[in-house]
Amino acid sequence: MIKKKLIYIALGSLFVLPSCSQDEPSKIEHPGDGNRIYFRSYLPAVTQTRAGVVSSNNFNTCQVTCFNPDNAELVDSLSGAVTPYFNDVCFQKDASGRFLSQGDNKCIWPDAQSKLHFFAYYPSADSLKKASGSGFFNFVNASRLTEGKAVLDYRIEKFHVSTEIAAQVDFLTAYASGSLVENADKGIELDFKHQLTRVELSAWGANEKYDFEIAGVRIGNPLVEGDFNLSALSTSASPWLNTEGHQASVEHIFSTGEEIVVLSKSAASHASENEAASVMGTAGPAMVIPISKRIEAWEGKKDPAIEAIPYSTDKMYFSILLRVKNKENEVAYPYPNDRDNMTVIYLAVDKDGKVTKRLYKIDDAYYTTSEKSEAAKYTPTATEEIRGFGWAALPVAAKWEAGKIYTYKLNYSDGIGWHDPDDPKPGDPILERGKIPFDVTINEWTPAEDYDSDLNVPKR
Numbered sequence: 001m002i003k004k005k006l007i008y009i010a011l012g013s014l015f016v017l018p019s020c021s022q023d024e025p026s027k028i029e030h031p032g033d034g035n036r037i038y039f040r041s042y043l044p045a046v047t048q049t050r051a052g053v054v055s056s057n058n059f060n061t062c063q064v065t066c067f068n069p070d071n072a073e074l075v076d077s078l079s080g081a082v083t084p085y086f087n088d089v090c091f092q093k094d095a096s097g098r099f100l101s102q103g104d105n106k107c108i109w110p111d112a113q114s115k116l117h118f119f120a121y122y123p124s125a126d127s128l129k130k131a132s133g134s135g136f137f138n139f140v141n142a143s144r145l146t147e148g149k150a151v152l153d154y155r156i157e158k159f160h161v162s163t164e165i166a167a168q169v170d171f172l173t174a175y176a177s178g179s180l181v182e183n184a185d186k187g188i189e190l191d192f193k194h195q196l197t198r199v200e201l202s203a204w205g206a207n208e209k210y211d212f213e214i215a216g217v218r219i220g221n222p223l224v225e226g227d228f229n230l231s232a233l234s235t236s237a238s239p240w241l242n243t244e245g246h247q248a249s250v251e252h253i254f255s256t257g258e259e260i261v262v263l264s265k266s267a268a269s270h271a272s273e274n275e276a277a278s279v280m281g282t283a284g285p286a287m288v289i290p291i292s293k294r295i296e297a298w299e300g301k302k303d304p305a306i307e308a309i310p311y312s313t314d315k316m317y318f319s320i321l322l323r324v325k326n327k328e329n330e331v332a333y334p335y336p337n338d339r340d341n342m343t344v345i346y347l348a349v350d351k352d353g354k355v356t357k358r359l360y361k362i363d364d365a366y367y368t369t370s371e372k373s374e375a376a377k378y379t380p381t382a383t384e385e386i387r388g389f390g391w392a393a394l395p396v397a398a399k400w401e402a403g404k405i406y407t408y409k410l411n412y413s414d415g416i417g418w419h420d421p422d423d424p425k426p427g428d429p430i431l432e433r434g435k436i437p438f439d440v441t442i443n444e445w446t447p448a449e450d451y452d453s454d455l456n457v458p459k460r
Contacts, residue, residue, distance in 0.1 A: 081141075161224040
């Protein structure tokens with residue numbers, strides 16, 4: 001069962017400055033100024049599928065921005081701009097499970113009556129930028145006083161998903177509102193939700209003529225960039241904005257220590273549907289921006305826009321990095337004579353089927369870098385074999401929702417795929433056996449087996 005990561009967070013008046021005690025906080029009979037805002041978090045035990053996925057083991061911080069529209073001092077009298085009460089403050093979990101603000105900002109309740117609005121997200125913008133580079137994740141506050149009412153407009157512009165699947169990170173958000181006088185006893189729940197789509201590919205094959213070795217995966221043309229409207233979390237509107245046209249392929253090529261996936265009927269290796277193996281390697285599921293408007297499937301040779309290189313498409317496809325051998329143990333793909341000058345990925349593989357090195361073929365020699373130099377020249381050891389792999393694509397249409405997990409199961413029993421859109425002959429069937437049927441399973445986050453309704457946020 002795929003588990004739902006459920007987070008319960010309470011903000012309360014139960015921790016009084018200047019005390020720094022880690023003891024269980026006590027109830028305040030007369031709430032007033034100087035009460036520190038803090039969070040409490042409860043997460044059920046869940047299976048963690050990759051380093052970038054949030055679990056109870058690594059959810060130790062979150063970022064929170066708070067607005068206090070009742071405070072006239074936070075509204076510019078000329079422009080009507082509304083300034084946050086506190087902005088993008090890191091809250092960190094202490095030994096007792098409380099999330100407390102870090103740094104000089106103690107984040108205290110301003111008074112007993114003011115209604116505060118909290119927008120939280122995880123991980124930090126710095127962590128997101130490390131995964132995707134500078135120039136992304138620009139926070140914009142366009143909140144304004146309109147006709148005497150504060151209209152909150154707080155968003156992340158140029159939210160970007162890394163094109164390297166292994167570098168992608170999870171993204172969760174939450175919204176809550178409340179006041180000290182209303183919530184001192186019951187606290188405030190922040191119900192975090194996953195805002196990205198997860199896509200995982202697995203494969204199996206009972207092919208009578210060929211065996212397959214798989215060493216990588218590419219998801220062609222998902223959405224990788226858009227604006228995220230944090231203030232929309234307080235409404236029923238979709239938080240994702242400006243996503244059209246921001247498409248790019250995301251991929252993972254197996255690296256040192258990863259084991260090649262073998263599909264073989266004769267060797268009884270992942271030869272039935274219930275033995276399908278993930279082809280995502282150690283990168284785990286891809287995490288991309290949800291697709292609200294269906295992206296149509298790449299049409300291969302049926303697409304009149306397909307031309308010789310350079311060629312690009314805004315349609316969807318999957319591409320699997322394959323090495324295909326016939327029953328005489330001869331390599332059939334990538335083509336032995338390199339007849340089409342297609343893209344070939346070379347890997348050094350040890351006797352246990354694990355990748356030891358990514359290599360580049362230049363003339364008749366192999367190098368550890370894409371540039372030819374004696375220092376980078378590579379000679380395989382006695383227990384290594386250099387193997388070439390080629391991309392094999394299949395078309396797929398997509399309309400993916402946030403917080404859902406899409407698991408595709410590819411069947412290589414009768415086909416190999418089509419030449420990748422980046423190859424010189426995009427859409428040509430490989431060995432004249434193109435068709436790859438597949439099934440897709442869609443899962444939502446559901447409560448873990450140890451779900452406790454008294455501790456965790458109820459199902460919505």
